[in-house]
Every structure is written in C-alpha cells, then in structure tokens.
Amino acid sequence: MKKTFRNILIASLFSGLLVSCSNDDDTQQETIEGFGDAELFFDNGMAGDALILGGSKTNSNNETLTVNRLNYIISNVVLIEEDGTEYVYPKNESYFIISQEGDMHTVHLENIPAGDYTQVRFGIGVDELRYLEGETAQQEFWDYAAANNMTWTWSTGYRFINFEGTFTSENNSEPLQFQVHQGSNSATDNYREVTLNLPTTARVRVDEMPNIHIIADANTIVDGTNKIVLSENLNTAGTNASIMGGENLILIAENTQQMFTVDHVHNGGGSHQH
Structure with a gap:
C-alpha cells in the first residue's frame, strides 16, 4: 500500500x-498582432567618412570632389519577413526625398503589420508605372520634388539623384563644376531597386518602432564598380562635367544599386537618435 x-x-x-x-x-x-510604425534613417557618407557639404574627398579616379548637393528619391518600400512574407507599403504613399542640404534623412512608415522583418527593399527614383499615371495623379509629390530640385519639366520627368559640386583632377587644378542627375528618359529606364539584409531583426510592434540605419555612400555614384571620370565628361567649353543621360548614366544607375548598406537596426519606442 x-x-x-x-x-x-x-x-x-x-x-x-x-x-x-x-x-x-x-x-x-x-503574440504578434496589431500594427506599428518603422523608420528608415539614411546617413549619407563619402567613402567611409561622413558627408559634409563643402568638404572634399579624393576618389580612386584621382579626382577630388567637393560635394555641394546630394538629394535622392526613395520609393516603393517593402519590408520582408524571414519566411519571405512581404509587406508592400501603399504605393501612393511610398515616395520620399532624402536631402543632405535640406537635412531630410528619415522615411517614416505607418500602420505596418506587426512582425519580425529581416530585409528591406526600395526603389531609387520614380518607377515608370507611377510616372505614366500622369501629373495630376502625383501633383502633391511632383510639387514637393520640384521644391527640392528633383525635377526637370514634366515631359522629362524626375531627377532620381541630384549630385552636384566641384572637382579638380590632374587635368584641371582649378575647380570645375560637376552635375550628375540620374533619371529616366525616352531611351532608358534608370529606375533601380535595392534589397538589403538587416543585421538584426526589425521588430514592428504596437508599442515598439524599429529604426533601420542605412549608410548611403555618395562616392559610389561615380566611383563604384563602374568608374566615371568627370574630367572625361566635360562640355565643349571645358567648364563643367554634366552627366544627365547616355551610357554613363546607365553605368551610374548600376553603381547606385551598391550605394546603400544597413549599419544597424535600433529596436525601441522612439525615433532614431543621431
């Protein structure tokens, strides 16, 4: 017993x-449910250093660039979970401008399904589908872009990247102006997309907002996989280098796909502190 x-x-x-x-x-x-916000913070640099407008940097083409402007359009944002599930941010709300001169660095995303996200994808510029919707459909963003030097005329469309300044080289000891305006034209579609892996999971929760800190290396624009020598792109007067179309702009569009890397993810309850 x-x-x-x-x-x-x-x-x-x-x-x-x-x-x-x-x-x-x-x-x-x-239990992961509800909706939350997230931020993409774009930290502009130049070959490993912080980008300071008016500062100079010598690239591997042996040209010294003094950057006076770096603006670009970020669009069509998608957040991706580990299992491949994608959250596509609403297209009409998914166009943003990053501007060094305007101190505009943050893309704020609202009402995202709570989840653990491991990748982010976004476009550089304005895709053809959106552009073909016409000026009326995108009047608010067009006006915003125009106010930030990101448009030509409506018939020639948006500047996707506006990169300007002066440069010296072995061929010109006196500074000459340069302008790199990446955009699409009737001959080529220079809109590009980038997918970035996150080193830490971005936790979107009702009470927790991740900030994804992205480094944008402006040096890559002309000094990436494709080397674009500014002194070989002077106008007939020899007074400035202006790249706004042609084969070099296609090569630059390829470079800009390597321009972005994720430095870290800050999971917390507020905006990024920088």
Whole structure:
C-alpha cells in the first residue's frame, strides 16, 4: 500500500511539473498582432567618412570632389519577413526625398503589420508605372520634388539623384563644376531597386518602432564598380562635367544599386537618435 501511494505521489508530481513547464512555455510565447510604425534613417557618407557639404574627398579616379548637393528619391518600400512574407507599403504613399542640404534623412512608415522583418527593399527614383499615371495623379509629390530640385519639366520627368559640386583632377587644378542627375528618359529606364539584409531583426510592434540605419555612400555614384571620370565628361567649353543621360548614366544607375548598406537596426519606442 505504501509503495502504491508513493507511485501515485510521484506520478502526480511529474504530471504537475509537465503542466508547469507547459504553462511557462505558453507564457513565454509572444503574440504578434496589431500594427506599428518603422523608420528608415539614411546617413549619407563619402567613402567611409561622413558627408559634409563643402568638404572634399579624393576618389580612386584621382579626382577630388567637393560635394555641394546630394538629394535622392526613395520609393516603393517593402519590408520582408524571414519566411519571405512581404509587406508592400501603399504605393501612393511610398515616395520620399532624402536631402543632405535640406537635412531630410528619415522615411517614416505607418500602420505596418506587426512582425519580425529581416530585409528591406526600395526603389531609387520614380518607377515608370507611377510616372505614366500622369501629373495630376502625383501633383502633391511632383510639387514637393520640384521644391527640392528633383525635377526637370514634366515631359522629362524626375531627377532620381541630384549630385552636384566641384572637382579638380590632374587635368584641371582649378575647380570645375560637376552635375550628375540620374533619371529616366525616352531611351532608358534608370529606375533601380535595392534589397538589403538587416543585421538584426526589425521588430514592428504596437508599442515598439524599429529604426533601420542605412549608410548611403555618395562616392559610389561615380566611383563604384563602374568608374566615371568627370574630367572625361566635360562640355565643349571645358567648364563643367554634366552627366544627365547616355551610357554613363546607365553605368551610374548600376553603381547606385551598391550605394546603400544597413549599419544597424535600433529596436525601441522612439525615433532614431543621431
């Protein structure tokens, strides 16, 4: 009888332990639901240094650039979970301008499904589908872009990247102006997309907003995989280098796909501190 009672006691204790462990597991498992916000913070640099307008940097083409303007359009943002599930940010709200001269660095995204995101994808510029919707459909963003030096005329469209300044080289010791305006034209579509892996999962929660800190290396525009020598792109008067179309702009569009890297992800309750 004593042995039977002892066996029952042991069985009861073991059963209680299993229930306790099961309850602990249930308590620890997080329920992910609702919606939250996220931010992409674009930190502009120049070949490993912070980009300071008016500062100079010598690139591998042996040209010294003094950058006076760096503006670009970020669009069509998509957040991707580890299993490949994509959240496509609403297209009509998914066009933003990053401007060093305007101190505009943050893309704020609202009402994102709560989840753990491991990648981000975005476009550089304005895609053809959006542009072909016409000026009326995008009047608000067009006016905003025009106010930030990101448009030509409506018939020639948007500047996707506006990169300007002066440069010196072995061929010109006196500074000459340069202008690199990446955009699409009737001959080529220079809109590009970039997918970036996040070093840390971005946790979107009702009460937790991740900030994805992205480094944008402006040096890559002319000094990336494709080397664009500004002194070989002077106008007939020899007074400035202006690249706004042609084969070099296609090469530059390829370079800009390598322009962005994610430095870190800050999971917290507020905006990025910088």
